[in-house]
Amino acid sequence: MTDTNPGAITSEVVSHLASLARIALTTDEIEKLTGELGAIVNSVAKVSEVATDDVPATSHPIPLSNVFRADVPGVTLTTEQALAGAPEHDGSRFAVSAILGEEQ
Amino acid sequence: MADLNDLTRLSASELATKLSSGEVSSVEATQAHLDRIAAVDDKVHAFLHVSVDALANAKRIDERRAAGESLGELAGVPVAVKDVLCTIDMPTTAGSKILEGWVPPYDATPVAKLRAAGLIPLGKTNMDEFAMGSSTEHSAYGPTHNPWDLDRIPGGSGGGSAAAVSAFEAPLALGSDTGGSIRQPASVTGSVGVKPTYGGVSRYGAIALASSLDQVGPVSRTVLDSALLHDVIGGWDPRDSTSLNEQWPSFAAAARAGAAAESLKGVRVGVIKQLDSPGFQAGVSQRFHEALQLLTDFGAEIVEVDAPHFEYAVEAYYLILPAEASSNLAKFDSVRFGLRVTPEGGGTVEDVMAATREAGFGDEVKRRIILGTYALSAGYYDAYYGSAQKVRTLIQRDFAAAFEKADVLVSPSAPTTAFKLGEKLEDPMAMYLNDVTTIPANLAGIPGMGLPMGLAPEDGLPTGFQIMAPARGDARLYEVGATLERLLEQQWGHTLPSQVPSLG
Numbered sequence: 001m002t003d004t005n006p007g008a009i010t011s012e013v014v015s016h017l018a019s020l021a022r023i024a025l026t027t028d029e030i031e032k033l034t035g036e037l038g039a040i041v042n043s044v045a046k047v048s049e050v051a052t053d054d055v056p057a058t059s060h061p062i063p064l065s066n067v068f069r070a071d072v073p074g075v076t077l078t079t080e081q082a083l084a085g086a087p088e089h090d091g092s093r094f095a096v097s098a099i100l101g102e103e104q
Numbered sequence: 105m106a107d108l109n110d111l112t113r114l115s116a117s118e119l120a121t122k123l124s125s126g127e128v129s130s131v132e133a134t135q136a137h138l139d140r141i142a143a144v145d146d147k148v149h150a151f152l153h154v155s156v157d158a159l160a161n162a163k164r165i166d167e168r169r170a171a172g173e174s175l176g177e178l179a180g181v182p183v184a185v186k187d188v189l190c191t192i193d194m195p196t197t198a199g200s201k202i203l204e205g206w207v208p209p210y211d212a213t214p215v216a217k218l219r220a221a222g223l224i225p226l227g228k229t230n231m232d233e234f235a236m237g238s239s240t241e242h243s244a245y246g247p248t249h250n251p252w253d254l255d256r257i258p259g260g261s262g263g264g265s266a267a268a269v270s271a272f273e274a275p276l277a278l279g280s281d282t283g284g285s286i287r288q289p290a291s292v293t294g295s296v297g298v299k300p301t302y303g304g305v306s307r308y309g310a311i312a313l314a315s316s317l318d319q320v321g322p323v324s325r326t327v328l329d330s331a332l333l334h335d336v337i338g339g340w341d342p343r344d345s346t347s348l349n350e351q352w353p354s355f356a357a358a359a360r361a362g363a364a365a366e367s368l369k370g371v372r373v374g375v376i377k378q379l380d381s382p383g384f385q386a387g388v389s390q391r392f393h394e395a396l397q398l399l400t401d402f403g404a405e406i407v408e409v410d411a412p413h414f415e416y417a418v419e420a421y422y423l424i425l426p427a428e429a430s431s432n433l434a435k436f437d438s439v440r441f442g443l444r445v446t447p448e449g450g451g452t453v454e455d456v457m458a459a460t461r462e463a464g465f466g467d468e469v470k471r472r473i474i475l476g477t478y479a480l481s482a483g484y485y486d487a488y489y490g491s492a493q494k495v496r497t498l499i500q501r502d503f504a505a506a507f508e509k510a511d512v513l514v515s516p517s518a519p520t521t522a523f524k525l526g527e528k529l530e531d532p533m534a535m536y537l538n539d540v541t542t543i544p545a546n547l548a549g550i551p552g553m554g555l556p557m558g559l560a561p562e563d564g565l566p567t568g569f570q571i572m573a574p575a576r577g578d579a580r581l582y583e584v585g586a587t588l589e590r591l592l593e594q595q596w597g598h599t600l601p602s603q604v605p606s607l608g
Contacts, residue, residue: 021477024458044419051491058496061302061549067345081209087444096453
């Protein structure tokens with residue numbers, strides 16, 4: 001794993017990550033996060049010291065085989081319940097602004 | 105001096121006895137706690153919302169009892185609920201502005217089980233936003249104050265639940281523990297808290313932080329009370345695919361057996377070398393070793409165990425957690441629930457989403473989402489997330505080897521007593537390192553308990569003793585925990601929570 005040398009955290013990297021995560025960070029926030037994330041990443045990179053090829057990964061603490069329920073309709077939310085917390089709806093559907101921008 | 109007739113000073117178990125005998129009504133018990141909340145919560149700020157239905161619910165339980173109905177042991181006992189758990193009759197915000205005022209269309213399973221068992225939800229307790237933090241300072245609604253010293257943190261993320269029980273605002277509370285959010289607050293507030301085996305309590309309706317680590321559990325002032333609450337909330341739930349479909353023993357029976365034990369002969373108590381660090385606060389280490397001596401004197405065999413990979417646990421955790429959180433928090437998209445902020449001049453749904461998340465998430469949430477997005481990025485995935493998952497395997501192996509030599513493993517619950525509000529806010533990594541004692545259990549999925557082990561001599565603040573057991577071995581925690589609690593209280597001549605300042 002030591003052959004992977006992760007790139008430095010720059011403000012461009014943070015800005016790109018913010019767009020992937022759909023958070024409209026301000027310039028000040030990007031600058032602050034760049035420094036903080038750099039320090040955190042330098043610290044957590046330590047995990048690669050012991051993560052050798054012969055160690056299997058664990059994604060889940062208690063092994064479970066796939067879990068299926070019986071294929072019968074269950075109790076679900078009504079339309080009214082599902083829409084109750086929505087910022088905007090038309091009575092049967094969630095309402096949003098344009099999906100595509102003008103240039104698309 | 106506390107009024108001996110004050111119903112808020114009783115443990116849940118004592119209160120339950122008075123309720124079932126008819127000496128006290130649930131309305132009286134509930135009113136006493138609502139009065140206490142009204143008297144002290146402006147100082148403590150444990151609650152984000154106080155139920156307006158609590159008295160009506162208590163009245164119904166009194167009526168059912170009067171009608172001769174057979175009720176659960178805790179029926180009529182008030183309980184506080186961490187705001188991470190969905191409640192159909194109260195707003196659920198997870199400490200975030202993005203969910204301000206949101207009332208869920210369903211109850212979380214642990215909450216539904218509380219209601220079915222006749223407990224009375226008192227309100228929702230404060231927490232770090234989306235459970236990201238160790239101090240409640242990351243709550244969008246302001247921090248909770250430690251009842252032992254109002255200038256100090258109550259721990260986190262479940263500082264509200266821990267402060268509520270230690271300030272006698274509730275005898276019981278629900279918490280959730282992803283990296284220590286039940287056990288570390290218990291430690292710094294002199295209360296008891298348990299993180300069950302992963303899958304032991306349903307996560308349905310618990311707003312997810314890191315799905316492979318989160319576990320809902322009980323918070324209380326006594327070991328028996330946590331056991332009674334655990335018995336109510338635990339068990340298989342078909343709505344949570346990670347819930348374990350098996351029978352659990354009575355944890356209350358285990359706690360009662362532990363409290364009555366005549367000796368710990370034959371019990372092997374493993375001290376984890378890496379979590380008995382010279383870097384811990386002196387008074388914490390002192391109280392920890394005194395507790396070990398107490399166990400030894402009572403017949404337990406103390407063995408030292410080595411867990412060489414624990415030194416990588418915090419680092420692995422702060423890769424796995426942000427990765428899972430960045431995915432779980434993608435649901436806050438301004439479409440289905442919560443806040444919507446439209447940027448000036450409008451924009452596409454993506455622009456609205458980005459503006460909403462910018463306005464609705466606090467600094468720590470943004471920090472962890474960005475970190476998680478980075479850890480999951482193509483090119484870095486193997487080096488970070490992949491490596492962290494391998495460390496998880498190594499930590500599980502360390503635990504497996506340790507449990508060959510010991511029946512339970514022990515450590516201080518937290519490296520220090522409560523620090524001052526604001527002290528670590530500007531240094532995220534220092535805040536993260538605070539979780540060094542609690543994180544390994546979450547990574548391995550094993551159960552852990554924190555209980556008070558005395559006040560640190562240098563600052564007079566509570567310290568906590570952590571007990572861990574193998575997966576599915578939760579009963580062992582209650583048994584050994586109740587024994588240690590009794591031994592300590594015999595030595596002190598009182599309970600630890602009784603020593604908290606009156607705040608009155």
